[in-house]
Amino acid sequence: MKGCRILAAMVLFVLIFSMTAAADSINTTVDVNEGIVLNGDIHLEVLDVGTNWGSYAKLKFYSYKDAGGKTESIYMGDVPTTYTSGTFMKIEVTLDSISYDTAFLMIESTTSLKISDRYGFEGEDETEKEKQKPITVPKLGITRTFDTNRAEQGQTIRTTLTIRNTGNGTATNIVLDEDTITGAYKDGCPSTIDDIAAGETKRISYDLRIVDAQPGTYELSPAILNYESESGATYSSESSSSILEILPEEVRIPELEISIDSVKGIITCGDEFPVTVTITNVGNATTGKVHVKSDLPADVRVVDGDLEPEYESIKPGDSEEYDVSLRAYEQGKHTIEMQVMWGDSEAAASFEFWAEKSGLEQYYLYILAAIPILLLLLWVIKRRREYSY
Amino acid sequence: MLNILILGLGQCGNRILDAINREAFGSGGTFAKYYSRQKFPASVKTIAINTAVNDLKELKNTLAKDRFHVPHLHGVGANRNIGKQVFEENKEMILEEIDKRGSFDLIFVITSTAGGSGSSFAPLLVGELKRTYNAPIICIAVLPFRAEGSIFLQNTAFCLRELVATKSSGILLVDNQYLKKYSGEDIKSAYDKINTTTARRILFLIEALNSEMLMVTDLGDLKTVMSGGIGVGTMGFYEASKGSTIKSTILGSFKPSGLLFPANVYKDGARAMLIIKGDKKYLDLDLVTKTVEELSKEVGQVFKGVLVKKGRPKVLSLFTLNAVPELEKLYTVAAEAIRFEMEKREKSKKQLDNAFAHIEDLEPIY
Known part of the structure; x- marks a missing residue:
């Protein structure tokens, strides 16, 4: 009892101190079955304290315009429990510690707090208490x-x-x-x-x-x-x-490009010249069977190599390259056209080159015409020498 | 085929030879030699022989290999004595050059009687050829213009005498003086025309000798003709004009205007050869025979040959003469010229001796 008096004196001291302190945060002890009135509006009652998965205090909040209020167990270390009254006064309550029937609470508010009343109320009887004891809550x-x-x-x-x-x-x-x-x-x-x-x-x-x-x-x-x-x-x-x-769904299709490369400059008629054909899959899918078709000018012949190969498939990013030797027979501008076909698609490329006859071939008519003249001239020279003394 | 050698001696002989070579090219003109070959009617070899290299250089249609220079500066200066000496010094070389051409069936030696090289070489060469080759040698001797000078006249006189003395197969005379009056042109053109005429008649003769004829005359007949009379003769020629008969054509070749040397062939003719060439349609053989028979009564033996070729009839007549009055005139003129020359020289010598006599007893004083 003496202890209770000392405790009561301390509570009274704190209460007095709290009442006199004009602040937005107060620390107070509230016994089980005891309630406090904050700023004459919010009622905070301690229904129970105990330890179950940590120290807790079961609190009941209500106010003048919120008679139903709410009952909530708050645990030590938890985030503050908030309650807003019917007059929109808001408090946050944190459980600081408990004794066997007292909860030490810290109450915070944006407005100045004052414990305007403290009162006791009739607690639940032991039987009822016992009935509620095993309540567990999943979360x-x-x-x-x-x-x-x-x-x-x-x-x-x-x-x-x-x-x-x-x-x-x-x-x-x-x-x-x-x-x-x-x-x-x-x-x-x-x-x-x-x-x-x-x-x-x-x-x-x-x-x-x-x-x-x-x-x-x-x-x-x-x-x-x-x-x-x-x-x-x-x-x-x-x-x-x-x-x-x-x-968006990425469309995966193969895409082939074909290019033709050969020697730069003028080709001499009758001379072989190399042609390099490169087929590159620039798409993102592997092709099916690939066919290559060519369209050569009438006077251009393949001398060596296969100009129209077939490939089973070409993977994305891969290239197929092949060389052939061609020969042009006529003078003039020539265009080689190549087509690569896969699936229902095709790509084409062309290569233009200029062929000229060699000097001998180009001017052979003149040379041919000049031969008799030359022979005649030589003959004349010979005869002149024969008759020169 | 006959192998015939034609030698052109001296400037005149060279030029007639060159004309023969030109005519052998046919009607191709100046440039024929550059594209054509000579078409001789037989196997003909030609050599132009001269001591004057410039004369050889002037030839246009004779192959260089057929020009033979006898080395003696630039000619013998119309001096036959020097010419003879040069020939003697070089005759081996000359004969060797001739020998390279092979063997011959007939040899023509063409020369001027007036010049230096030709007139001095000809008699000597004919003599050498006679010794070397068993072939008839006919000399074509060209007589000069009478006004060309006393040296040429005396050369002609002596040369002709020596040629006759060689007893060649015969001498056919070509008289420039005579032909000049028919050419009626300047000297150079006259020379060219005379040379061409002479060349064509020689080629005509060669063609006839080498061809198969309708009526045959041959090399043997030629030898017989050339041995007639004094062995000296000439050639005549006539080409039928439109409407001419073969008789008039034959007789035309006897006219003085067609002869190369002035002669009265009816009066002085010894033997003759007639070569008639033309299209068969013009050649009435009976008439030919009859005409020849008539001529034979006046001229003597006349050999005839008929050669069938396209074109109007052409007749070449070749005579040897029993007398050559024109030569007598020439020798008279020549003798006068020689005497005049001798007198002039003696007079000049006397004048010189008189001039020297002025200093006979004197010595030069310095």
């Missing part, structure tokens, strides 16, 4: 993660739901309610989840197949868990919403 938290937030049509996103029971009771009858975007289908995602014991973390993974979703950026609504405690109380928790970007 599931759920987070949703994707292996990638960007996906193309046909791609599969690995989705992982991490569910953690931070309560003190086992969560049962857990039902997962999770929407998805149109055109995406979940594969292996359970609609119900096995019980999760307090402190247990469960991970559920499933594939989200993007089948025919329209490209764009989607905000997936939160995944909702509806569950019950062992006592049958129902609870609900949800994850945060997620952003998922569906990329």
Whole structure:
């Protein structure tokens, strides 16, 4: 009793001190079955204190315009518990510590706080108390993660739901309610989840197949868990919403380019000259069978090599190159046209060159014409010499 | 085929030889030699021989290899004595050059009787050829203009005498003086015309001798003709005009205007050869025979040959003479010229001796 008096004296001292202190934060002790009135508006009553998964105090809040108020257990170390009265006075209460029937509370507000009254009330009887003693509360938290937030049509996103029971009771009858975007289908995602014991973390993974979703950026609504405690109380928790970007489906097609290269400058008629044909797959898919067709001028002949080879396939980025030797017989401008065909597609290239006859060939008519003249001249010279003395 | 050698001696002989070579090219003109070959009617070899290299250089249609220079400065200066000496010094070389041409069936030696090299070489060479070759040698001797000078006249006189003395197969005379009056042109043109005329008649003769004829005359007949009379003769020629008969054509070749040397062939003719060439349609053989028979009565033996070729009839007549009055005139003129020359020289010598006599007893004083 003497202890109680000393404690009472201390409470009185603190109360007096608190009442006199004009601040937005107050520390106070409140006994079990004792209540305080803050600023003549908010009633804060301590219903119970104890230790279960940590020290806690069960508090009841109500006010003049919020007669129902709320009852909540706050734990040491938890974030402040907020209560807003019917007159919009807001307080935040943190449990600092407990003794066997006293809770040490820190109360904060944006307005000045004053304990305007302190009163006692009739507590629950032991029997009722005993009945409520085994109450346990599961508390599931759920987070949703994707292996990638960007996906193309046909791609599969690995989705992982991490569910953690931070309560003190086992969560049962857990039902997962999770929407998805149109055109995406979940594969292996359970609609119900096995019980999760307090402190247990469960991970559920499933594939989200993007089948025919329209490209764009989607905000997936939160995944909702509806569950019950062992006592049958129902609870609900949800994850945060997620952003998922569906990329346009990449078209994968082969694309061939053909190029023709040869010697620069003028080709001499009748001389062989090399031609290099290069076929490159600049697309992003492997071709099927590739055919090469050529269109040569009438007077151009293939001397060596195959000008129209076939290839079974050409991989993206790969090139096929081959050399042939050609020979042009007529003078003038020539155009070699090449076509490469694959599937239903084709590409073409052309190469122009100028052929000229060699000096001898070009002027052989003149030379031919000059020969008799030369012979005649030589003959004349010879005859002149024969007759020169 | 006859192998015939034609030698042109001295400037005159060289030029007639050159004309023969030119005519052998046919009607191709100046440039024929550059694109054509000579078409001799037989196998003809020609050599132009001269001591004057400039005369050889002037030839246009004779092959260089057929020009033979007898080395003696630039000619013998119309001095036959020097010419003879030069020939003697070089005759082996000359004969060797001739010998390179092979053997011959007939040899023509063409020379002027007036010049130096030709007139001095000809008699000596004919003599050498007679000894070397068993072939008839006919000399074509060209007589000079009478006004060319006393040396040429005396050369002609002595040369002709020596040629006759060689007893060659015959001498055919070509008289520049005579032909000049028919050419009626300047000296150079006259020379050219005379040379061409002479060349054509020689070639005509060669063609006839080497061809198969309708009526045959041959080399043997030629030898017989050339041995007639004094062995000296000449040639005549006539080409039928439109409307001419073969008789008038034959007789035309006897006219003085067609002869190379002035002669009265009807009066002085010893033997003759007639070569008639022309299209068969013009050749009335009976008339030819009859005409020849008539001529034979006046001229003596006349050999005839008829050669069928396209064109109007042409007749070459070749005579030897029993008398050559024109030569007598020439010798008279020549003798006068020699005497005049001798007198002039003696007079000059006397004048010189008189001039020297002025200093006979004197000595030069310095």
